[in-house]
Amino acid sequence: xxxxxxxxxxxxxxxxxxxxxxxxxxxxxxxxxxxxxxxxxxxxxxxxxxxxxxxxxxxxxxxxxxxxxxxxxxxxxxxxxxxxxxxxxxxxxxxxxxxxxxxxxxxxxxxxxxxxxxxxxxxxxxxxxxxxxxxxxxxxxxxxxxxxxxxxxxxxxxxxxxxxxxxxx
Numbered sequence: 001x002x003x004x005x006x007x008x009x010x011x012x013x014x015x016x017x018x019x020x021x022x023x024x025x026x027x028x029x030x031x032x033x034x035x036x037x038x039x040x041x042x043x044x045x046x047x048x049x050x051x052x053x054x055x056x057x058x059x060x061x062x063x064x065x066x067x068x069x070x071x072x073x074x075x076x077x078x079x080x081x082x083x084x085x086x087x088x089x090x091x092x093x094x095x096x097x098x099x100x101x102x103x104x105x106x107x108x109x110x111x112x113x114x115x116x117x118x119x120x121x122x123x124x125x126x127x128x129x130x131x132x133x134x135x136x137x138x139x140x141x142x143x144x145x146x147x148x149x150x151x152x153x154x155x156x157x158x159x160x161x162x163x164x165x166x167x168x169x
Contacts, residue, residue, distance in 0.1 A: 008040060008042070009040045009041060009042040010041070010042070010043070010046075011046070012046050012049055013051045015037055015040075016050050018037065019050055019054060020037060020059070023054075023060070027064075027065050028060070028065070029062060029066075029091060029092040030055070030060050030062060031092040031093070032092045033051070033054075033119070033129055034047055034051060035092075037050065062093065065091075065093065066094070066097045066098070066101050066105060067101070069087060069088055069091050070088075070101050070104060074117035077113065077116060077117075078113060078147055079113065079148050080110050080144075080147055080148035080149035080150065080153065081102055081148060081149075081150060082149070083147060084101075084105060084148065085102050086097060086148070088102070090103060110149065110150075110153060111156065111157075113151055114144055114147075114149045114153045115160070117143075117144065118140065119146065121143055122161070137158055138162075140157075140161070141154050141158060144157060
């Protein structure tokens with residue numbers, strides 16, 4: 001069944017009610033909510049007034065929204081700093097807030113996440129990712145990179161896996 005075309009939001013009251021309805025379901029960034037209003041055919045002047053009102057009443061709080069995105073992201077165990085940055089950008093968190101949010105993740109915590117991911121991969125696919133194989137090391141590096149871990153952390157994890165393997169042999 002195709003979606004019905006929603007009527008345009010032509011008054012400030014309609015746009016404000018629509019924005020409140022959306023915000024009652026979940027939080028949005030200012031940019032994201034403006035996009036929702038634009039999709040409904042709301043004029044720019046009305047969007048500006050509605051956004052001003054929502055910001056005045058603190059119904060839109062960019063810092064709080066960015067923190068909620070970060071807290072949710074923390075529940076994803078096996079992702080790194082670059083993945084967090086992309087998640088924040090995808091959720092349209094204000095660009096000036098992103099560095100401060102990303103810096104909440106310490107280097108040590110990111111390393112622990114990378115180690116945990118590498119260990120889980122090794123447990124599941126120990127033959128494919130055997131550390132004595134050059135292709136396996138490259139595959140592990142790609143797996144870590146695809147999860148948003150930086151090159152410094154990846155090289156440290158690979159060295160650790162390789163050193164542990166040679167010590168066992």
